[in-house]
């Protein structure tokens with residue numbers, strides 16, 4: 001399994017020129033091929049990112065969202081195959097902002113996962129509970145439901161994907177799950193994957209933690225069993241802060 005994956009989700013930030021500027025300034029001091037760095041720029045900046053990261057094999061690029069149909073009258077959407085031809089290797093699926101701001105359902109998440117596999121795009125599937133669900137002691141129920149739906153019907157041959165546990169209350173708030181909360185959620189996700197996919201396949205899937213990760217808390221989080229990387233929002237926008245996270249990892 002690739003471990004210490006450092007993923008940056010830029011959300012709706014950094015157009016093409018800000019993207020080029022980011023890569024001019026982004027020089028993490030990494031003496032070994034890991035951690036593998038994944039960056040998810042806005043779709044409109046993907047081509048600029050592909051150009052700008054040339055010669056940087058430690059950096060892979062992804063798209064933040066896809067639609068499940070291969071083409072057609074879906075104004076504003078991007079098909080998985082188009083993302084691949086624009087240079088994306090990864091896709092975020094089921095991010096909490098897609099679920100809670102845009103009303104994406106578990107079934108839609110599943111359709112997007114299947115579309116990604118169909119085009120050879122590697123999905124990074126996000127799950128996580130809201131504050132209300134946590135206060136109602138429903139963390140396990142919610143994340144188990146989300147992961148079961150997302151993996152429902154995935155082909156036997158689909159071996160390569162990543163998972164991210166992102167408690168919604170920790171995203172963009174400065175609040176981070178304690179190592180023990182993260183450890184418990186990640187353990188549950190590993191168990192459910194083992195049940196669905198079998199131990200050999202499940203042990204190959206990196207599970208990332210996301211929610212207010214920065215260069216001060218990343219090492220403690222990566223020390224937790226079953227935390228195999230981090231998904232970073234705010235702190236991935238600035239080249240030096242994102243490089244500092246990669247270096248601490």
Ligand code: PGA
Pocket residue numbers: 009166170171172173174210211212213231232233234235
């Ligand atoms: P944050 O975002 O690091 O700003 O909390 C994480 C995410 O939404 O992936």
